[in-house]
Amino acid sequence: MLSQGSMKERYEKKKKELLSDKTICKTNKDLFKKFFEFEERKLKRINDLRELDESCYKTLYGFLHKLKNVNSWFNNKPWKDLTKKDIEKVWNDLEDGKIKNNKGTAFKDRQSYYNKILKSKPFQMVGKADLVREVIEFTKKNQDEEVRFIEIENFRKIVDNVVNPIQKTLCWLAFDVGENI
Structure with a gap:
């Protein structure tokens, strides 16, 4: 089995791809760049690290896919220009199962998108966090989550x-x- 490299290598490679992706508007790429600078600094400070470790890179790597997905759901519109109607459409489509994952099935882990992207720092950075919270105020956790x-x-x-x-x-x-x- 071929090794895909360390999480740091994978993260750095995918981050470079994301930030140079010509299908993503410059405004959003600039936002993503600032977001990753913030997250990298935050992870170092809250984990009391001088350098990010593999688990930090794993966290950052997860954000890469989420940001790219959310960007596509908004049709690459600059996030600072999103309206309540745009956010409601994405939220309703996600809740109604109209937005599919790469396997063609509805997203099961909607909460992580709500909590880590939509109601979190990326949308705070563009001044849309309050608008998102207003739209997504009626979400609840999945009922079928496994309890261990x-x-x-x-x-x-x-x-x-x-x-x-x-x-x-x-x-x-x-x-x-x-x-x-």
Whole structure:
């Protein structure tokens, strides 16, 4: 099996492709460039890193696809020029399953697009975050999300490896809270 390289290499390559893509208007490419500069800096600071690590690059890599998809949903219109009608159309089409993924099926992970792109920093940067929140105020989480429980025996094995008594107490507290939700 051929290696696709590190996440950093993959991210840098795809980012370069995205920012030089002739099908994307210059205004949006400039926005994407600023967004990635912001995200790279943010990830370094919140993770207390001098250099981004592989998990940071994986996060950034995920944004590449989301930005490109959202850009295509708005037909490459500059995001700063989007109207309430534009946003409503994309939102309704996404909710109604009219927007398909590359496999031809409706997007299941709509929440990540809402939370990471539409209601987040890229739309804040163009002054459309409030407009998006107004349009998308009635979204809810998917009902069919899988919930994973940890069995008490497995949890005890984890806690047995915790040395610090305060951390052990916090583990048990988290388990008890999670069990009672």
